[in-house]
Amino acid sequence: MAKGEGFERHKQPWTTDEIQKLHQFAKKGMALKAIGKALRRSEESIKDRAKQDGLAIAKLR
Numbered sequence: 001m002a003k004g005e006g007f008e009r010h011k012q013p014w015t016t017d018e019i020q021k022l023h024q025f026a027k028k029g030m031a032l033k034a035i036g037k038a039l040r041r042s043e044e045s046i047k048d049r050a051k052q053d054g055l056a057i058a059k060l061r
Contacts, residue, residue: 014049022046026055 014022018039025035035057036043050057 029058031058
């Protein structure tokens with residue numbers, strides 16, 4: 001595996017379903033790492049999307 005290939009879904013567009021789940025998880029106060037696991041996305045991707053949508057994500061690890 002080449003450097004930086006940790007996520008096979010690299011730069012995949014967000015689905016409506018994923019966005020809804022992200023909003024639900026954020027409202028529940030779920031940690032960034034847990035949301036990443038649940039959605040199978042990188043923490044970076046989640047942070048970017050949350051920022052776009054104006055969501056606050058718990059910084060707990």
